[in-house]
Amino acid sequence: MVGTVEQHINASLARHKLHFTLFDPDAITPASAAGIAASAEKAGTDAILVGGSTNAAGPGLDALVQAIKGASSVPVILFPGGASAVSPHADAILFMSILNSRNPYFITKSQALGAFPVKAARLEAIPMAYLVVEPGMTVGYIGEADLLPRAKPAIAAAYALAGQYLGMRLVYLEAGSGAGEPVPQRLIATVKAAIDVPLVVGGGIRTPDQARAAVAAGADIVVTGTIVEEDASALAAIIAAVKG
Ligand code: 1GP
Secondary structure, three states, X not given: OOOOHHXXXXXXXXXXXXXXXXXXXXXXXXXXXXXXXXXXXXXXXXXXXXXXXXXXXXXXXXXHHHHHHHHOOOOEEEOOOOOOOOOOOOOEEEEEXXXXXXXXXXXXXXXXXXXXXXXXXXXXXXXXEEEEEOOOHHHXXXXXXXXXXOOOHHHHHHHHHHHHHOOOOEEEEEOXXXXXXXXXXXXXXXXXXXXOOOEEEEOOOOOHHHHHHHHHHOXXXXXXXXXXXXXXXXXXXXXXXXXX
C-alpha cells in the first residue's frame, strides 16, 4: 500500500467497488480471525474492519489486530464502539460520529475522549458520518439513535449531506449488525444522489444478491460481518458480487 489508507481506498474506488470484512472482537478469537482474514484477502476483500458496539479495547483488541495483520496484507481499520477502542497496531481508524444519535456523547463527547488516544497511537483518522437506519439492532440501542426511517429516504439523505458539509469524508449507512433486512435500495439511492463522498453500506447483508443490490443502488463499499463469523466460505461469492 502506497500513501494513506484513505488514498488507497479512493484509488481502489476509481477502479471498482469495495468490500470490507468486519470482525467483532467479542465474537471471534485472534486465531480464527487470522485464518478468516487470510481467506478473505484471497477472496478479494479490500480491508478489514475491527470493532463492535461493546467498545472492545486493550490487550484483547491489540491481539486481534496483530493476528489479522500477521495473516493478511490488506489495511486493518478500526471501527470503534467507543473512545477506548484504539489500538496502535491498526493502520487507520474510522473517526465517526453517530449524527442521528439523541445523545451528544455519541456525536462529539466520545470523540473528544478518543482524540488524544488516537493521536498517541499515531493512527490515520478518517472522518465518517455514521447513520443508523431501522432496525438499528445493538448499535441503534447502545448509540441511542433516532433510527432513520426505512420508508423516508430523504431524512437519511439530509443527514448524509450534513455529514459531508461538516467535513466527513465517508458516509456509512448502517442497518445494524444481524439486521433481518439490509438498508433498502431506495434509501441507498437517495443518499448516494445527495452526496459526493464514498458511501459505505452494511448491516444484514448475507447473500451475493443483497450485496449486488446494495452496489446497484449506489453503495461504494459493502461491509459484511455476521456472515463471515457464521460461514466464511460465503465470502468469495459476496465479494465477487460487489466487484461485478
Ligand atoms: C455492522 O454493518 C456491519 O456494523 C455489518 O453487519 O454483521 O449484519 O454483516 P452484519
